[in-house]
Amino acid sequence: DTGVSQDPRHKITKRGQNVTFRCDPISEHNRLYWYRQTLGQGPEFLTYFQNEAQLEKSRLLSDRFSAERPKGSFSTLEIQRTEQGDSAMYLCASSRKDGGAGGYTFGSGTRLTVV
Amino acid sequence: ILNVEQSPQSLHVQEGDSTNFTCSFPSSNFYALHWYRWETAKSPEALFVMTLNGDEKKKGRISATLNTKEGYSYLYIKGSQPEDSATYLCAFLSNFGNEKLTFGTGTRLTIIP
Numbered sequence: 001d002t003g004v005s006q007d008p009r010h011k012i013t014k015r016g017q018n019v020t021f022r023c024d025p026i027s028e029h030n031r032l033y034w035y036r037q038t039l040g041q042g043p044e045f046l047t048y049f050q051n052e053a054q055l056e057k058s059r060l061l062s063d064r065f066s067a068e069r070p071k072g073s074f075s076t077l078e079i080q081r082t083e084q085g086d087s088a089m090y091l092c093a094s095s096r097k098d099g100g101a102g103g104y105t106f107g108s109g110t111r112l113t114v115v
Numbered sequence: 116i117l118n119v120e121q122s123p124q125s126l127h128v129q130e131g132d133s134t135n136f137t138c139s140f141p142s143s144n145f146y147a148l149h150w151y152r153w154e155t156a157k158s159p160e161a162l163f164v165m166t167l168n169g170d171e172k173k174k175g176r177i178s179a180t181l182n183t184k185e186g187y188s189y190l191y192i193k194g195s196q197p198e199d200s201a202t203y204l205c206a207f208l209s210n211f212g213n214e215k216l217t218f219g220t221g222t223r224l225t226i227i228p
Binding site for chain 2: 004031033042052055064099107109
């Protein structure tokens, strides 16, 4: 297993366009998390899944954001009608059931630039 | 709102010197404290997950301590090497059961050869 994969690594898009990112977690991990990091800040929680169920969603996520994890494997994060404020590093992580005590494995992120 | 703070924000250390930095977090509703190392263009790498007050963990030249009663953790690096240059992030996990890590803003460490 090569760890958590994220695609694409970089995305430049025009304001108003839709973008979708993909995350492939470690296969035996049933929990998957999305975080966002903006300049000068630490990563901020967006949402997490246990298997295919989305269990928690941050108030940071407006209606323009949606995440899915069909069949409890890979996950996608879609941003509709992108705004300049969406420019950030989007990080995905996965863990076994008790990630809090065992640690998370992060991907290397997707850097989104909205122009 | 949970507040996690790290200090200093950035640090330049001569190769071979030892260094340490601080993470402060809420002293109530504690479940776990994570430390990650994040090198540029790579993924954040888990260093330690600490769950018990008084915990002390070590990985090579890096060690960490935890005080949950007063809400702080120290990360120590002994004999800094250029490959230690990275941003070090701590993250607090509460016992609310929502699996939501609250990160500090990180300490950016640069080792001067």
